[in-house]
Amino acid sequence: MCKPKLAIVIPCYNEEESLPLCLKAIWACIDSLTEMREISKDSFIFLIDDGSTDRTWEIIEEAHKLSNGRVKAIKFTRNFGNQNAIFAGLKAMKNFNVDAAITIDADLQQDETKIAEFIKKYKEGYDIVAGVRKNSDEYSFFKKFTSELFYKFINWLGVKIKPNHSEFRLISARVLDMIDMYRENNLFLRGLFYELGLKTAYVDYMIKEREFGKSKFSFSKLIKLASTGIVSYSTKPLRIIFFLGLFVAIISFLMWVITIFVEVILNHDIRAIEPFEIWESFISGVQILSIGIIGEYIGQILIEVKDRPRFLIDKELF
Ligand code: UDP
Numbered sequence: 001m002c003k004p005k006l007a008i009v010i011p012c013y014n015e016e017e018s019l020p021l022c023l024k025a026i027w028a029c030i031d032s033l034t035e036m037r038e039i040s041k042d043s044f045i046f047l048i049d050d051g052s053t054d055r056t057w058e059i060i061e062e063a064h065k066l067s068n069g070r071v072k073a074i075k076f077t078r079n080f081g082n083q084n085a086i087f088a089g090l091k092a093m094k095n096f097n098v099d100a101a102i103t104i105d106a107d108l109q110q111d112e113t114k115i116a117e118f119i120k121k122y123k124e125g126y127d128i129v130a131g132v133r134k135n136s137d138e139y140s141f142f143k144k145f146t147s148e149l150f151y152k153f154i155n156w157l158g159v160k161i162k163p164n165h166s167e168f169r170l171i172s173a174r175v176l177d178m179i180d181m182y183r184e185n186n187l188f189l190r191g192l193f194y195e196l197g198l199k200t201a202y203v204d205y206m207i208k209e210r211e212f213g214k215s216k217f218s219f220s221k222l223i224k225l226a227s228t229g230i231v232s233y234s235t236k237p238l239r240i241i242f243f244l245g246l247f248v249a250i251i252s253f254l255m256w257v258i259t260i261f262v263e264v265i266l267n268h269d270i271r272a273i274e275p276f277e278i279w280e281s282f283i284s285g286v287q288i289l290s291i292g293i294i295g296e297y298i299g300q301i302l303i304e305v306k307d308r309p310r311f312l313i314d315k316e317l318f
């Protein structure tokens with residue numbers, strides 16, 4: 001326990017530009033922690049190639065050869081997404097008897113020097129240590145805005161995940177065993193780790209700009225992740241639809257009463273009154289929105305019921 005065997009797990013999707021530098025920086029980290037006798041000298045790097053179409057896998061093979069097996073890796077048959085890549089990496093840990101694993105992105109946007117603090121917290125007894133982004137100037141206004149909105153909304157739904165933390169986290173061997181029991185296809189790791197209910201420590205860090213390549217998270221991938229997060233951990237949106245329906249029904253009833261009053265008593269043509277038309281288009285909007293929300297839940301049920309493999313491994317370098 002005093003010198004834990006640590007694995008640094010890194011998902012890579014078309015990271016040929018970032019990966020050489022990333023490996024160098026992470027090795028520097030592992031070396032310095034080993035020298036300070038903070039971690040065991042068996043600690044290693046574990047890479048998941050999430051179906052890259054560039055030279056990422058060649059770089060990984062090269063690093064594996066040069067490292068005497070201390071860079072291990074798996075390659076997916078195709079792109080299965082960052083959440084599946086991280087999960088696959090963590091699942092693979094049961095082959096190596098590690099005490100703890102740290103997940104970090106390949107673009108080094110997260111501050112890898114904070115790993116020392118993660119280890120300190122782990123030794124204090126925390127099973128999960130998560131990095132929390134303290135700045136967001138590196139993000140576009142749109143990304144900042146949508147990210148804040150997402151955390152506010154999901155917190156309001158009752159899923160109290162810490163805002164501004166992502167996949168930069170340490171988890172203990174105990175947690176590695178626990179997450180093995182989760183069988184869902186629609187993965188949202190932040191929700192999953194929150195759900196475990198374990199003591200979690202948070203370490204602040206400053207996010208850096210991505211130095212090489214572009215973000216591998218397209219807008220549609222981000223929307224999918226946000227929707228998975230909400231649908232997987234809360235059914236409150238379905239209840240909101242019920243109350244929305246109730247609200248529409250009550251207002252519609254009042255409008256019916258007004259219509260009778262205006263048309264029968266005052267003898268006026270109600271169709272000429274604009275609020276009624278606005279109300280009608282509002283109801284259409286509410287209906288389409290509600291169907292859309294229910295559709296998200298049905299879509300997730302379909303994926304879960306099919307129970308297809310979450311990822312397929314093409315090659316392994318252990
Ligand atoms: N990633 C992945 N599969 C994907 C998309 C991304 O494995 O389909 C990896 C990517 O290589 C990186 C990490 O996930 O190591 C985070 O992605 P990125 O830095 O592009 O996301 P951002 O920081 O822009 O949110």
Ligand code: MG
Pocket residue numbers: 105107109210215
């Ligand atoms: Mg990034």
